[in-house]
Amino acid sequence: MAQEHAAPIHGKDEGTTTGLSHRKMLMWAFLGSDCMFFGSLIATYLVYQGKSLEGPLPIDVFDIPVTSISTFVLLMSSMSMVLAYSALTKNNIKGFRIWMISTAIMGSTFIGFQVYEFSSFANHHVEIDCVSPGELTKYEQHIFDDGCSSGEAYAESHEGLKPQTNLFGTSFYTLTGFHGAHVTLGIVWLLSLLLLSFKKGVITPEKNLDVDLAALYWHFVDVVWIVIFTVVYLFGVFPGF
Amino acid sequence: MSQELSAEEHTGHPTAGQYFRIAVILCAITAVEIGIFYLEVIGHWMIPILFILSASKFALVAMYYMHLKFDHNLFSYMFVGGFILAACVISFLLLLFGVYS
Numbered sequence: 449m450a451q452e453h454a455a456p457i458h459g460k461d462e463g464t465t466t467g468l469s470h471r472k473m474l475m476w477a478f479l480g481s482d483c484m485f486f487g488s489l490i491a492t493y494l495v496y497q498g499k500s501l502e503g504p505l506p507i508d509v510f511d512i513p514v515t516s517i518s519t520f521v522l523l524m525s526s527m528s529m530v531l532a533y534s535a536l537t538k539n540n541i542k543g544f545r546i547w548m549i550s551t552a553i554m555g556s557t558f559i560g561f562q563v564y565e566f567s568s569f570a571n572h573h574v575e576i577d578c579v580s581p582g583e584l585t586k587y588e589q590h591i592f593d594d595g596c597s598s599g600e601a602y603a604e605s606h607e608g609l610k611p612q613t614n615l616f617g618t619s620f621y622t623l624t625g626f627h628g629a630h631v632t633l634g635i636v637w638l639l640s641l642l643l644l645s646f647k648k649g650v651i652t653p654e655k656n657l658d659v660d661l662a663a664l665y666w667h668f669v670d671v672v673w674i675v676i677f678t679v680v681y682l683f684g685v686f687p688g689f
Numbered sequence: 690m691s692q693e694l695s696a697e698e699h700t701g702h703p704t705a706g707q708y709f710r711i712a713v714i715l716c717a718i719t720a721v722e723i724g725i726f727y728l729e730v731i732g733h734w735m736i737p738i739l740f741i742l743s744a745s746k747f748a749l750v751a752m753y754y755m756h757l758k759f760d761h762n763l764f765s766y767m768f769v770g771g772f773i774l775a776a777c778v779i780s781f782l783l784l785l786f787g788v789y790s
Contacts, residue, residue, distance in 0.1 A: 468761055476764045480771025487775025491782040516723050520716065523746075527712035530754045534705050667754045671747050678743035682726050686735060 475661045479668045482630075486672050489626060490679060493619040497684075500614035503587025506684035509569045509609050518561035519677045522631075525554035526670040529638075533663045539653045541645065548642045551666065555635040562628045566621070569609040576603045620680065627676060630669050637662050702759055711753050718746050 464470055532547030576588055578596035595603020607613065611621040641662055645651040651659060703711075722742050725731060731738065752758040757765045 466763065468763060472764070473767070476767040480767045480774075483768070483771040483775040484778060487778045488782075491779040494779065495782055495786045495788060497788075512723070512726065516719070519719060523715050523719065524712065526750060526754055527708060527715075530708045531705055534702075534708065537702075664755055667750055670754075671750050674743055674746045674750070678722070678739050682722065682739055683736065686726075 469657060471657060471661060472664075475664055479664065482668065482672075486623075486627070486675075489619075489623040490675065493623050493680060496615040496619045500616045502614055503585075503590065504569075504572050504574075504607065504609045504613070505585070505587055505616055506620075506680075507585050508574070508587045509572050510681055510685050511565070511568075512681060512685065514561065514565065515677065515681050518558050518565075519673065521554050521561070522558045522670055522673050525551050525558070526667050528554060529663050529666045533656065533659055536651065536656050536659055537653050544651075544659075545642060545645060548638055548645075552635050552638045552642070555631055555638070555666075559628060559631055559635070562624065562631075571606075572608040574605045577601070578603055623680065624676065627669070627672055630672070634662070634666050634669055637665065702756060703753055708753070711749055715746055715749060718742050 466473070528547050528551040532544050532551060535541075535543030535547055574588060574591055576584070576592050576595070578592070578601055581588075581592050581596075584592055591603050591605045595605075609617045609620075611617050641651065641659055644658075649655075722739055725735060725738055725742075728735075751768070755768075757768065
């Protein structure tokens with residue numbers, strides 16, 4: 449246990465002016481700038497929050513249990529990624545490959561959840577019983593008022609939520625779409641490293657910086673989702689926000 | 690634990706066991722977040738509570754999984770600098786568009 453991990457610390461004795469690895473420095477600079485990129489997208493989403501003139505709105509489409517599962521999957525992929533790096537530094541190439549594959553699978557599962565979510569939002573269908581409508585959201589009340597005024601038994605809408613539907617749709621798809629694109633790029637990166645690991649001498653316990661950089665990127669994608677999940681999803685359906 | 694800590698001090702990175710424990714904590718915090726979300730009695734306290742829990746998860750991943758706690762401080766400055774700028778951008782945009790009013 450004591451010598452479980454023998455990772456060389458990148459950034460020491462690299463032969464650079466600062467003594468730090470330039471590639472790792474560049475990755476951190478990129479991640480810092482990506483913080484600002486996602487910060488501006490989150491700010492845009494928050495500024496437009498509650499400004500949509502018509503629905504569907506977050507409370508109409510969000511399915512918190514489903515998104516919670518995809519959040520859990522992404523969190524677990526981060527653990528898997530760090531264990532892949534840990535296995536590589538201990539010269540456990542087989543373990544490294546297993547954890548890399550599991551990380552890529554969990555990343556793909558997350559993307560699968562996102563595709564499902566986007567398609568269910570786009571095909572969102574509302575059907576309201578005009579006789580006993582029950583508790584209605586603002587959007588459902590609007591459909592009820594329009595559809596039930598002519599004496600129909602049911603009022604329905606097949607509008608769905610698309611990027612052009614309202615401000616919520618535009619800002620939501622832009623923010624989560626860019627995050628999904630980051631995850632997709634991360635999966636391609638991880639699979640590339642996995643393939644490279646079969647080439648002799650390319651990925652070794654001593655030459656692990658490539659994996660370290662990919663891991664940093666992957667964890668960053670995870671922390672961005674932690675923010676999106678809370679700010680967009682949980683706050684999004686909270687009536688007081 | 691003392692053995693693990695000595696490994697940490699020796700290599701600069703946590704052990705696989707510690708990574709696993711952090712994952713358990715992250716899952717537990719997420720479960721608490723979702724649980725709190727369905728507790729209507731909390732009311733408006735929900736926003737600061739969820740904010741703190743989310744910030745805790747962010748910090749855990751950044752410090753332990755991204756190794757900021759163990760790597761050179763310059764890496765932390767670069768990332769935290771970008772993060773603070775992003776937080777300022779969000780705050781000022783919300784202020785500019787009157788979201789607080």
